Amino acid sequence: MSEILENPRGGCVLAGINSVLGAIYRVCPILHSGPGCCMQTCAAEQGQSGNKSSAFVSSVSIPSTNMLEREVVFGGIKKLKTTIQGAIDIMDADAFFVLTGCTAGIIGDDIVSAVSEYQDKGYKVYPIETPGFAGDSNLGYEVIWNAFIDQVIKKDVPRDEKLVNIFGIVPYHDPFWSGNLEEISRILRGLGLKVNTFFTEHQGIETIENCSGAALNIIVNPWLFGGPAKKFEEKFGVPSIRYPGLPIGATDTGRFVRQVAEALKLDEKLVNDFLEKEEDYVYSYLAQSIGALSWKRFAVVGDSASAVGITRYLANDYSFTPKLVIISEPVFGQSNKERIEKEITDLEYAVPPKVVFTADQFEINRTLAEEEDITLIVGSSNEREAASLKGVQCIAATFPLKDRLIFNRAIAGYRGSLTLTEDLYDNL
Amino acid sequence: MAQTYSGVRESKPGRVNDYGGESIKTAEAFKKGCLKRADRSFAQGLQCQQINSMSALMSLEDAVFIAHSPQGCVGCTSLAVDMYRVGQAHRGVKHIKNPHIIVTNLDQKSVIFGGENKLRDSVNLAIERYNPKLIFVFASCASGIIGDDIDAICSDIQKEVEALIIPIHCEGFKSKICASGFDAAFISIQKYILKDTKLPKDENLVNLFAPVSISYADQVEMERMLGLLGIKTNYIPFYSNLEKIKQIPAAAASTSICKVFADEFMKTLEEKYDIPYSHTVMPIGIRNTDKWFRGIAKVMGKEKEAEEIIAREHERVQPLVDKIKARLQGKRVFICGGTGRSFAAAALIDDFGMKLVGLETPTYDDDAQVDIEYLNGIHGDYVVDIANMQPFEQVNLVKKLKPDVFIGVPEWAAKLGIPTTHVLDMKRPTMGYDGLIFLGNKIADQLSNPGFNVKLSKHVRLPYKDSWYDEDAFKYIVGGEENV
Numbered sequence: 001m002s003e004i005l006e007n008p009r010g011g012c013v014l015a016g017i018n019s020v021l022g023a024i025y026r027v028c029p030i031l032h033s034g035p036g037c038c039m040q041t042c043a044a045e046q047g048q049s050g051n052k053s054s055a056f057v058s059s060v061s062i063p064s065t066n067m068l069e070r071e072v073v074f075g076g077i078k079k080l081k082t083t084i085q086g087a088i089d090i091m092d093a094d095a096f097f098v099l100t101g102c103t104a105g106i107i108g109d110d111i112v113s114a115v116s117e118y119q120d121k122g123y124k125v126y127p128i129e130t131p132g133f134a135g136d137s138n139l140g141y142e143v144i145w146n147a148f149i150d151q152v153i154k155k156d157v158p159r160d161e162k163l164v165n166i167f168g169i170v171p172y173h174d175p176f177w178s179g180n181l182e183e184i185s186r187i188l189r190g191l192g193l194k195v196n197t198f199f200t201e202h203q204g205i206e207t208i209e210n211c212s213g214a215a216l217n218i219i220v221n222p223w224l225f226g227g228p229a230k231k232f233e234e235k236f237g238v239p240s241i242r243y244p245g246l247p248i249g250a251t252d253t254g255r256f257v258r259q260v261a262e263a264l265k266l267d268e269k270l271v272n273d274f275l276e277k278e279e280d281y282v283y284s285y286l287a288q289s290i291g292a293l294s295w296k297r298f299a300v301v302g303d304s305a306s307a308v309g310i311t312r313y314l315a316n317d318y319s320f321t322p323k324l325v326i327i328s329e330p331v332f333g334q335s336n337k338e339r340i341e342k343e344i345t346d347l348e349y350a351v352p353p354k355v356v357f358t359a360d361q362f363e364i365n366r367t368l369a370e371e372e373d374i375t376l377i378v379g380s381s382n383e384r385e386a387a388s389l390k391g392v393q394c395i396a397a398t399f400p401l402k403d404r405l406i407f408n409r410a411i412a413g414y415r416g417s418l419t420l421t422e423d424l425y426d427n428l
Numbered sequence: 429m430a431q432t433y434s435g436v437r438e439s440k441p442g443r444v445n446d447y448g449g450e451s452i453k454t455a456e457a458f459k460k461g462c463l464k465r466a467d468r469s470f471a472q473g474l475q476c477q478q479i480n481s482m483s484a485l486m487s488l489e490d491a492v493f494i495a496h497s498p499q500g501c502v503g504c505t506s507l508a509v510d511m512y513r514v515g516q517a518h519r520g521v522k523h524i525k526n527p528h529i530i531v532t533n534l535d536q537k538s539v540i541f542g543g544e545n546k547l548r549d550s551v552n553l554a555i556e557r558y559n560p561k562l563i564f565v566f567a568s569c570a571s572g573i574i575g576d577d578i579d580a581i582c583s584d585i586q587k588e589v590e591a592l593i594i595p596i597h598c599e600g601f602k603s604k605i606c607a608s609g610f611d612a613a614f615i616s617i618q619k620y621i622l623k624d625t626k627l628p629k630d631e632n633l634v635n636l637f638a639p640v641s642i643s644y645a646d647q648v649e650m651e652r653m654l655g656l657l658g659i660k661t662n663y664i665p666f667y668s669n670l671e672k673i674k675q676i677p678a679a680a681a682s683t684s685i686c687k688v689f690a691d692e693f694m695k696t697l698e699e700k701y702d703i704p705y706s707h708t709v710m711p712i713g714i715r716n717t718d719k720w721f722r723g724i725a726k727v728m729g730k731e732k733e734a735e736e737i738i739a740r741e742h743e744r745v746q747p748l749v750d751k752i753k754a755r756l757q758g759k760r761v762f763i764c765g766g767t768g769r770s771f772a773a774a775a776l777i778d779d780f781g782m783k784l785v786g787l788e789t790p791t792y793d794d795d796a797q798v799d800i801e802y803l804n805g806i807h808g809d810y811v812v813d814i815a816n817m818q819p820f821e822q823v824n825l826v827k828k829l830k831p832d833v834f835i836g837v838p839e840w841a842a843k844l845g846i847p848t849t850h851v852l853d854m855k856r857p858t859m860g861y862d863g864l865i866f867l868g869n870k871i872a873d874q875l876s877n878p879g880f881n882v883k884l885s886k887h888v889r890l891p892y893k894d895s896w897y898d899e900d901a902f903k904y905i906v907g908g909e910e911n912v
Binding site: 002003004005006007008010011012013014015026028031034035036037038039040041042043044045047048055056057059060061062063064065066067068069071072079082083085086087089090091092093101102103105106107132133134135136361362381382384385388389400402403 | 472473478498513535539574601816
């Protein structure tokens with residue numbers, strides 16, 4: 001059930017899937033959809049993620065059947081087959097994923113049998129039924145991983161006790177996904193682990209195929225990936241832990257590290273030495289600019305993972321005053337909401353901020369306008385209007401980000417917290 | 429009156445969207461009526477018409493935009509939203525606003541039971557929140573296929589409310605030509621706002637139709653040029669409002685900045701409100717700017733004044749153009765763009781003495797024929813690819829033709845190491861005599877300092893197999909067998 005929304009953040013289920021596929025090296029989606037879905041899905045996610053998009057294929061370079069009236073009336077399977085054949089012939093991809101838009105979904109084209117012809121010939125082509133009306137891009141993230149679990153990931157891959165999989169950071173839907181995954185990898189490698197991020201360092205379909213050999217799945221998100229994690233454990237026997245947010249700064253990243261260390265029973269000395277070194281690194285910088293940032297009463301508007309991470313860092317580590325946190329993505333399930341709320345309100349010293357769940361821009365603006373005391377809004381590009389009207393500082397640091405260029409910038413971990421703090425400097 | 433135009437551009441006879449060949453043969457074939465409609469058995473994504481309908485109107489004041497669709501169909505509004513915000517910054521607006529876009533968020537349930545209630549609730553929400561003057565309701569593939577009758581629903585709601593409720597039929601699957609979405613928007617403006625109401629004429633007023641892709645600098649330049657003729661400009665619908673739209677019938681004449689924007693609508697305005705119009709070219713480059721300016725001057729009976737102004741402007745910019753020409757003379761160019769921009773860019777390069785080797789444009793029709801014949805006269809034979817982007821064809825051609833410079837969306841040619849530049853800069857000057865100099869310097873500078881693309885191409889590969897570059901670029905264009 002999808003709610004009516006003003007200025008929704010991100011696209012449909014198809015958009016979420018396209019974001020994931022776009023972030024995997026040398027993987028090519030094939031859209032069996034109306035003529036605009038390639039552009040729409042990419043503009044919804046990649047297009048609002050700090051102005052970078054998948055370099056392999058994205059938007060109008062994605063193969064598409066561009067279904068018109070003729071296909072709507074007579075079915076589009078013939079067109080789909082010639083499109084798959086063309087893609088196989090000319091695209092230099094390691095795997096193809098056939099995705100359906102609303103049009104194919106409503107008329108009920110049987111893509112599974114169409115694709116099986118090419119699978120029988122030995123091509124890596126996978127069908128995923130993904131009509132846009134099924135839900136939003138968060139759902140897309142789970143749907144694509146379920147599809148990987150069902151169709152792509154191999155069974156009986158030898159266990160590597162040092163290998164971990166990172167889930168929960170949704171490419172492009174987190175504008176800092178690249179940098180955040182790089183920083184989290186750096187941290188985990190510092191603990192002697194090998195890391196599948198799936199989306200950085202040109203990790204490709206082979207990484208996905210063999211990720212069942214990991215010792216642990218680490219979900220870095222307060223609520224996404226519950227379903228796939230369960231399925232992953234049932235099918236491949238890999239357990240999961242959930243870090244309920246994005247770890248930002250020394251305190252939360254330390255908590256993240258200890259949680260991983262405990263799950264994998266890592267050597268205590270190794271972990272402590274690592275933490276000490278990293279914390280020293282962060283504080284040696286923070287010590288150089290004490291008082292450079294004026295004290296702020298702040299509001300955060302963002303997806304739950306970013307909102308949790310940013311709020312906890314600014315409140316616990318930077319001693320800013322949290323007043324209001326708006327979770328700007330539809331979150332389903334009461335226990336999920338409670339987990340998010342707990343993370344935001346269970347702070348070390350600060351008085352807990354108000355937590356509001358709404359993905360609707362009108363409600364977000366109204367809630368911000370009613371909050372009298374704030375002097376800083378950390379939100380998306382959409383919050384610039386509310387900040388301008390209130391005359392307060394605005395840092396665009398959550399999705400959607402349309403007015404910044406983001407490559408490998410991180411806000412997660414130790415180093416990311418320093419970058420985020422740099423961004424907060426306003427000199428006003 | 430002729431049969432009512434449906435807004436679907438394919439409905440016009442002779443229009444072709446899938447074709448590739450040599451330009452001289454192409455023009456001959458079209459003349460003989462031998463250029464047949466075809467298709468691509470393999471293609472990459474297109475821009476749907478809903479994207480154009482929404483972007484055309486997104487900057488209107490006092491409006492709410494309702495997409496009767498799943499959430500994904502407002503994806504491309506991110507581009508229009510960005511243009512709206514940047515446009516406000518350029519216009520000196522202090523508190524930069526977001527446009528109000530509401531998505532009805534059609535879901536599994538709506539697909540089965542219909543989305544009428546969601547649409548009604550969305551309209552009510554729009555009124556409750558903003559009490560707007562205008563509420564646009566955009567159809568989608570999903571709403572079209574499940575058969576929601578948005579006209580009936582909107583007309584029923586209209587009985588109760590003051591805001592104008594305007595349904596727009598821009599279902600993506602109805603057209604391969606995204607410019608159809610512009611037509612769909614204008615058809616609804618006529619039907620629901622203007623409604624054949626005639627106004628007393630303002631003899632100096634000209635409707636200047638501008639899409640989202642026109643920078644503020646370009647607006648200022650167009651208004652400056654028309655101002656030289658003593659013309660008042662009603663700049664619509666970009667950055668305008670209901671009052672300005674209602675003023676449309678009062679104008680003495682109409683013209684457009686883009687070839688495929690309001691061209692059909694201007695015909696309607698002539699039929700229904702006796703407003704003559706000038707439909708020429710996009711004013712990019714000296715030849716096109718002259719042509720565009722003469723066009724509207726003629727309709728306004730100001731040809732003599734226009735010639736004087738053109739002479740003066742030439743005198744002013746020609747020395748600057750000559751300087752740029754000295755840097756660009758003889759360079760070989762491949763151009764890819766939308767209908768307006770591609771032909772405008774092709775005319776522009778003649779100002780600088782450059783040679784056209786390849787032209788990619790979305791549609792071939794009577795209008796295109798005029799331009800192609802003109803370009804054939806200057807450049808002789810070059811390759812014509814009738815395609816809406818289709819980067820796989822583009823890179824195949826670019827790699828074979830090895831142009832000195834590529835003008836258009838830079839993403840793919842850049843990875844081949846070719847200097848790239850763009851004439852679709854929605855935030856900076858492009859048009860008129862002043863825009864020409866900015867554009868010329870941009871091309872010349874990028875051509876003389878190509879390091880970024882050269883180095884990029886050594887590290888980044890396009891997603892195609894090497895074997896593709898040896899194949900016929902038009903291999904996947906099927907049907908239309910009579911085509912040469």
